[in-house]
Amino acid sequence: MRKSNSTNSLNEEILAEHCGVTYAMTLLSGRWKINILWMLKIGVNRYGLMKREIAGISEKMLTQRLKELEDDGLIIRKDYKTVPPRVEYSLSEVGEKLSPILGQLSDWGDITRPILKENI
Numbered sequence: 001m002r003k004s005n006s007t008n009s010l011n012e013e014i015l016a017e018h019c020g021v022t023y024a025m026t027l028l029s030g031r032w033k034i035n036i037l038w039m040l041k042i043g044v045n046r047y048g049l050m051k052r053e054i055a056g057i058s059e060k061m062l063t064q065r066l067k068e069l070e071d072d073g074l075i076i077r078k079d080y081k082t083v084p085p086r087v088e089y090s091l092s093e094v095g096e097k098l099s100p101i102l103g104q105l106s107d108w109g110d111i112t113r114p115i116l117k118e119n120i
Contacts, residue, residue: 031065032061034102035054036050036062036065036069037075037091037098039054040095041091041102047089050062070089073092073094074094075090076090078090
């Protein structure tokens with residue numbers, strides 16, 4: 001994690017204020033965020049399901065990233081206040097607008113991966 005008053009952080013803030021791509025990438029940066037948003041896009045909406053479906057993510061990281069995405073307004077957390085606990089996550093209105101872009105990015109990655117691996 002970078003210090004909030006470092007030159008890199010300050011430069012990123014300035015860029016994000018003036019560039020939509022930088023702002024979007026700042027919101028989406030951080031390992032696992034894209035994977036969590038993708039899971040919600042395809043309908044995986046419970047913590048345990050996400051933990052099983054996202055290979056390699058730890059409980060700590062899943063909890064942390066879900067909180068960050070909620071704080072950023074990209075997802076909504078609904079606590080049913082039951083015993084045993086039942087919590088579901090969904091894309092917010094803003095997160096839903098990201099959904100088709102994630103699909104396009106996935107398609108681009110699937111097309112580009114073999115091409116670039118060929119050149120290595």
